[in-house]
Amino acid sequence: MNRTVKRILKILSLFAAVGAVLLYMQSYIMRPWDFNHIRTKGFYMEPKDSIDMVLLGQSDIVRAYSPLKAYENTGYTSYVLACDGITAAMWKPLTESAMQYQNPDYFIIDVNNVCYGEDTDLHRPFDQQMTDDMPYDTHRFSIAMDAKKTGSDRWLSYLLPIQEYHVGFPANWADVPDQLHEIRTLEKRGYTYFKGDAQTYAAEKPGKVLNLKEHMEKQPLSARYEKVLNDYLDFADEHHLNVVFIQTPHRIPGESSKLFTTFKRSLAAQEIIEERGYPFLNTELLKDEIGLDMEVDFYNNGHLNYPGQVKFTDWLWKTIEEQKLLPLKAPDHPEHVKEEWDTCLKYYHAYAEYLPEFKGKKNTEMCMETTKLIEKLEARMN
Amino acid sequence: MGYTSPSFLLFLTGSILLYFLFPKKYRWTVLLGASLFFYARASLKGFIYLAVTSLSTYFAGRILSARNQKDKETVKAIKDREEKKKQKEILKKKRWHILLACLILNFGILIFLKYLNFMIDTVNALSGFERYPMLNLLIPLGISFYTFQSMGYVIDIYNGKLEAEKNFFKFLLFVSFFPQIIQGPISMYDQLAHQLYEPHDYDYHNLKRGCELMLWGYFKKMVIADRAVMFLNVVTADYTAYNGTVILLALLVYTVQLYADFSAGIDISRGICEIIGIDMVENFRRPYFAETINDFWRRWHISLGAWMKKYIFYPFAVLKPVMNIGKKIKNSSFGKTEYGKHVAKVFPISLSSLVVFMVVGFWHGANWKYAGFGLWNGLIIMFSELLKPVFEQMTQALHIKTASFGFKLFRIIRTLFIVIVGYVFDIAPGLSSSVDMIRRVFFDQVWTAETVKTIADISPINKDGAVILCIAVIILFVVSLVQESTGKQIRDMIDEKPWPLEWAVLFAGMVIVLCFGIYGPGYDAAAFVYMQF
Amino acid sequence: MEELLDILRDIKDDVDFENCDTLIDDGILDSFAILQIIAALNDNYDIAIPAAEIVPENFNSAASLLKMVERLQNE
Numbered sequence: 001m002n003r004t005v006k007r008i009l010k011i012l013s014l015f016a017a018v019g020a021v022l023l024y025m026q027s028y029i030m031r032p033w034d035f036n037h038i039r040t041k042g043f044y045m046e047p048k049d050s051i052d053m054v055l056l057g058q059s060d061i062v063r064a065y066s067p068l069k070a071y072e073n074t075g076y077t078s079y080v081l082a083c084d085g086i087t088a089a090m091w092k093p094l095t096e097s098a099m100q101y102q103n104p105d106y107f108i109i110d111v112n113n114v115c116y117g118e119d120t121d122l123h124r125p126f127d128q129q130m131t132d133d134m135p136y137d138t139h140r141f142s143i144a145m146d147a148k149k150t151g152s153d154r155w156l157s158y159l160l161p162i163q164e165y166h167v168g169f170p171a172n173w174a175d176v177p178d179q180l181h182e183i184r185t186l187e188k189r190g191y192t193y194f195k196g197d198a199q200t201y202a203a204e205k206p207g208k209v210l211n212l213k214e215h216m217e218k219q220p221l222s223a224r225y226e227k228v229l230n231d232y233l234d235f236a237d238e239h240h241l242n243v244v245f246i247q248t249p250h251r252i253p254g255e256s257s258k259l260f261t262t263f264k265r266s267l268a269a270q271e272i273i274e275e276r277g278y279p280f281l282n283t284e285l286l287k288d289e290i291g292l293d294m295e296v297d298f299y300n301n302g303h304l305n306y307p308g309q310v311k312f313t314d315w316l317w318k319t320i321e322e323q324k325l326l327p328l329k330a331p332d333h334p335e336h337v338k339e340e341w342d343t344c345l346k347y348y349h350a351y352a353e354y355l356p357e358f359k360g361k362k363n364t365e366m367c368m369e370t371t372k373l374i375e376k377l378e379a380r381m382n
Numbered sequence: 383m384g385y386t387s388p389s390f391l392l393f394l395t396g397s398i399l400l401y402f403l404f405p406k407k408y409r410w411t412v413l414l415g416a417s418l419f420f421y422a423r424a425s426l427k428g429f430i431y432l433a434v435t436s437l438s439t440y441f442a443g444r445i446l447s448a449r450n451q452k453d454k455e456t457v458k459a460i461k462d463r464e465e466k467k468k469q470k471e472i473l474k475k476k477r478w479h480i481l482l483a484c485l486i487l488n489f490g491i492l493i494f495l496k497y498l499n500f501m502i503d504t505v506n507a508l509s510g511f512e513r514y515p516m517l518n519l520l521i522p523l524g525i526s527f528y529t530f531q532s533m534g535y536v537i538d539i540y541n542g543k544l545e546a547e548k549n550f551f552k553f554l555l556f557v558s559f560f561p562q563i564i565q566g567p568i569s570m571y572d573q574l575a576h577q578l579y580e581p582h583d584y585d586y587h588n589l590k591r592g593c594e595l596m597l598w599g600y601f602k603k604m605v606i607a608d609r610a611v612m613f614l615n616v617v618t619a620d621y622t623a624y625n626g627t628v629i630l631l632a633l634l635v636y637t638v639q640l641y642a643d644f645s646a647g648i649d650i651s652r653g654i655c656e657i658i659g660i661d662m663v664e665n666f667r668r669p670y671f672a673e674t675i676n677d678f679w680r681r682w683h684i685s686l687g688a689w690m691k692k693y694i695f696y697p698f699a700v701l702k703p704v705m706n707i708g709k710k711i712k713n714s715s716f717g718k719t720e721y722g723k724h725v726a727k728v729f730p731i732s733l734s735s736l737v738v739f740m741v742v743g744f745w746h747g748a749n750w751k752y753a754g755f756g757l758w759n760g761l762i763i764m765f766s767e768l769l770k771p772v773f774e775q776m777t778q779a780l781h782i783k784t785a786s787f788g789f790k791l792f793r794i795i796r797t798l799f800i801v802i803v804g805y806v807f808d809i810a811p812g813l814s815s816s817v818d819m820i821r822r823v824f825f826d827q828v829w830t831a832e833t834v835k836t837i838a839d840i841s842p843i844n845k846d847g848a849v850i851l852c853i854a855v856i857i858l859f860v861v862s863l864v865q866e867s868t869g870k871q872i873r874d875m876i877d878e879k880p881w882p883l884e885w886a887v888l889f890a891g892m893v894i895v896l897c898f899g900i901y902g903p904g905y906d907a908a909a910f911v912y913m914q915f
Numbered sequence: 916m917e918e919l920l921d922i923l924r925d926i927k928d929d930v931d932f933e934n935c936d937t938l939i940d941d942g943i944l945d946s947f948a949i950l951q952i953i954a955a956l957n958d959n960y961d962i963a964i965p966a967a968e969i970v971p972e973n974f975n976s977a978a979s980l981l982k983m984v985e986r987l988q989n990e
Binding site for chain 2: 007010014017018021022025030156162163169172173
Binding site for chain 3: 470541542543691692695696697699700702705708709727728730731734767
C-alpha cells in the first residue's frame with residue numbers, strides 16, 4: 001500500500017478512535033442522569049404508534065400527571081414528554097418529534113413555561129439536557145438551530161453534549177458506576193417501568209396561600225413567549241391537532257411570588273388560546289373541584305406529590321371525557337403494547353406501596369433508590 | 383478567535399491547506415492574508431495602529447537602508463581626512479534623527495495607548511483629586527509585541543546589520559504574522575523573515591511533529607491552566623478575605639498556571655509554524671529548574687530577554703557615563719581593595735540590569751506594582767552580583783560541595799522562592815496590596831482544618847477536578863524533568879518508538895484534552911440548582 | 916595580539932583565548948565578561964565600542980576581537 005494512503009488511514013483511524021471514545025463518554029459516563037433522562041430516553045424506546053396522548057410542559061405537568069394511573073383508569077396510553085425547567089420553545093419540536101415516532105391522537109399542553117419571563121438563558125441548560133436523549137434527527141437539529149438563532153452560545157452542545165459536560169467532569173467519580181449501571185439496565189430492558197413518572201410522597205408544609213378567586217388580575221405574556229404561543233397555535237391549526245391546554249395547580253404564597261406572576265400570565269394565555277378555539281383548563285381555579293388538599297397533596301408550592309398526582313390524573317381524564325374536550329376514540333392497542341403496559345402497571349402498584357417509605361428523600365436521591373427498588377421488585381415478581 | 387475556539391481551528395486548517403495548495407512563489411501571501419484576517423477578526427479598530435506602525439517602519443527602514451549605502455559612498459568619495467570625519471558625523475546624525483523619529487512615533491503610540499491612563503491616574507492620585515479624566519482607549523491586539531518586533535528591525539537597519547525589505551506587503555507579514563501576534567515570541571528579523579517569505583513544502587514529519595507540539599500546548603492550557611485559573615480568580619477577586627495560607631496556595635497555583643498558560647500558547651504557535659515549515663524561536667526552557675535568578679530570566683520569556691539584552695541592556699551598559707561609574711569606583715580608594723575591584727567591575731552592569739528590569743516590569747502592564755516587580759528582580763540580581771565574593775567565601779567556609787545534587791536543589795528552591803515572591807506583583811491589584819499580600823504570606827500562616835475547609839468551600843474546582851489537576855501537573859513535571867536531564871524532545875522520543883505506541887500516546891492525549899479540558903460554554907452547575915428538588 | 920590576550924586573560928584567566936573561537940556560541944563569555952572586555956578595550960585602544968558590535972562575529976575569538984578593534988580605530 002502506498003505510503004500516503006497508509007498515513008491517511010492511520011490518521012483517520014486515530015480520529016475515529018477518539019470520536020468513538022468521546023461518543024461513549026458523552027452517552028454514558030460524562031452525562032448527568034436522573035428521572036428526566038429516563039423519561040426522555042424512555043419515550044423514544046416505546047413501540048412505534050403505541051402512545052395515544054402526549055403531554056408537554058415542564059416539571060409541573062411531570063409531577064401532576066401519572067401515565068400509568070391514566071392507563072389503569074381509562075386504558076389509554078399516554079406519556080409526558082417534558083423535563084424540568086425546559087422552555088416553551090420546545091413545544092413545537094417535541095410535538096413534531098412525537099408525531100413522527102408515535103403519531104398520538106391527543107395532546108395536553110401545560111402552559112406554565114409560556115408564562116415565564118424572558119430569562120431564556122437560565123433555562124438553556126435544561127433544554128439542552130433534554131435533547132441529550134433525543135435521537136440525532138431533524139428535530140434535535142432544529143432545536144439547536146433555534147437556540148443559535150435566539151442568541152445561545154451553547155447551541156453546539158445540543159448536538160455535541162460533551163462540549164457542555166467536560167468542564168464539570170468529573171462531578172463525582174463515585175457516581176459513575178451506578179449511573180452506568182442504571183443506563184445499561186434501562187437499555188437492556190427496552191422500556192421504562194414507570195413511563196418517566198417521578199414521584200415522591202413528601203409534603204412540605206404550606207405557608208400562606210392566596211385565594212386566587214380574589215386576585216384575578218391578568219398580566220400579558222412576555223413578547224418572546226407570546227410569539228411562541230401564537231406560532232404554536234398556528235401550527236396546531238395547520239396540523240389539525242387535538243389539543244387541550246391546561247395550567248397546572250400550585251400553592252401561591254403571595255402577590256410577590258413568581259408563581260403569582262405565572263398565574264396572572266396564565267389568564268392572558270387562556271384568553272389567547274380560547275379565542276383560537278382551543279379548550280383551556282385553568283386548574284389553579286379548580287383545586288376544590290379536583291379535591292386537592294393544600295396540606296397533603298403538594299410536594300412543594302410548585303408541584304404535586306403522589307396523592308395529588310392520583311387525584312389530578314383521575315380528574316383530568318374524567319373532565320376530558322365528560323366535557324368532550326377531545327374527540328376520544330376507544331383505545332385499541334396490539335397485544336404486545338397491552339402486555340407491556342400491564343406489566344408496568346403491576347410495577348407501578350408495587351412501587352406505590354413503597355412510596356411512603358421514601359417520604360424524606362430528595363428527588364436527586366429518588367432516582368437511584370428507584371433503580372434499587374426495581375431490582376428488588378423484579379426479583380419478587382419473577 | 384481564541385486558540386481553544388472551534389472557529390480558530392477551522393481558520394487554521396483552512397489557512398494551512400491553502401498555503402500548501404498555493405503556487406510556491408505566492409505562498410507567503412497566504413500567510414499575510416491569514417494574518418490580516420485573523421487581526422481583523424480580533425481587533426478591527428486596532429488595525430489602524432498596526433498599519434501606522436508597519437508603514438512608518440517600512441519607510442524609515444527603506445530610507446535608512448538607502449542612506450546607509452549612499453552615505454558610505456559619499457564619505458568614501460571625500461579625500462580629506464578631517465572633512466571625511468565631519469561629514470560622517472553629520473550624515474550619521476541625520477540617519478539617527480530618522481531612526482529617532484520612527485522610534486518616538488511607534489513607542490509613542492504604545493506609551494500613549496497603554497500607559498496614558500496610568501499616568502493620568504498617577505497625576506490625579508498625587509494631586510489628590512480627579513484632575514484629569516481618563517480616556518477610553520482601545521489597545522490593539524499584540525501592540526507590545528509587534529511594536530518591539532518592528533523597532534528591532536529598524537534599529538538593526540540603522541546599525542547596518544540588515545537591508546530593508548523592499549516589498550511592503552512582505553514587511554507587513556513580518557509585523558502581523560498571526561502565530562506570534564497574541565503573545566509573541568518576539569522574533570528577530572534575520573531569524574524569521576526569510577522563513578516567512580521562502581516557500582515551504584508539505585512534509586509529513588513536520589505536520590506530525592507540529593500537531594504533537596500543539597496537542598501538548600492544548601493539554602497544558604486546557605487541562606492545567608484554565609482549570610487552575612478558576613481557583614486563582616476566586617482568591618484574587620478579593621484577597622483580603624483570605625489568610626496567608628490561602629494566598630500562598632493561590633500563589634503556588636499561579637506559579638503553575640502562568641507557566642502552563644504562557645508556554646502552552648507558545649507551543650501552539652510554534653507547532654503551527656512547524657507544520658508550515660517555519661522554525662520559531664523558543665520562549666521557555668523549563669524555567670523552574672533555574673539555579674539562579676539570572677538563569678531564570680534566560681529560560682523565561684526568552685525572546686523578550688533577548689530583545690531587551692540587544693536593544694536596551696547592552697546599549698545602556700556601554701554608554702560612557704555608565705562605564706565611567708565603574709572607572710570612578712576603580713579609581714577611588716575603595717576601588718583599591720579586593721572587594722572594591724569586584725564592585726567596580728560589577729556595579730555598572732548590575733545597574734544596567736536594574737534598568738532593564740524596570741523596563742520589563744512596566745512592559746507587562748501600566749501599574750505601579752510593576753515597578754515593585756522590576757525593583758524586586760533588579761535589586762536581587764544587583765545584590766547577588768555584588769555579594770558574590772561573600773557567598774563564595776561562605777560556601778567554602780561551610781564546606782559545601784557546590785557540585786552536589788543537594789546544593790543544586792537548594793539553588794533551585796531558592797530561585798523559585800524569589801520568583802514566587804515576584805509573582806505577588808502579578809496577582810495583586812496594586813503596589814500597596816502587593817506589599818500587603820507579601821506580609822500576609824509571611825506572617826499570617828494558618829495551617830488548620832478551618833483553612834482547609836475554606837479552601838474547599840471557595841474552590842470552583844471540586845475534589846475530583848483537583849485530582850485531575852494534580853495528575854496533569856505531575857505529568858508536566860515528569861516531561862520537563864526528562865527534557866531537562868536528557869536534553870531530548872519528547873516528540874523525538876516517541877517518534878523513535880513503533881507507530882502503535884506513538885498513536886496510543888496521541889490517542890490518550892486527545893481524549894484527555896477533550897474530556898478534561900476546559901472549553902466551550904461550560905456546564906453551568908448553578909443553573910441546575912434552579913428547581914430545588 | 917599579545918596585548919589583547921593579556922587584557923582578556925586579566926578578565927577571565929581560565930579561558931584559552933589563544934585557540935578558542937566559540938567564546939559566544941558556547942556561552943564561555945557571559946554578559947558580564949563581555950562588558951568588562953569592552954570597558955578594557957575602550958580604555959586600552961581609545962575606542963568606543965557601540966552595542967551594535969556585540970555580536971558573535973566579533974566576540975567569538977580573540978582574533979575577531981582584534982579585527983573589530985582595528986576597524987574601529989580606523990573609523
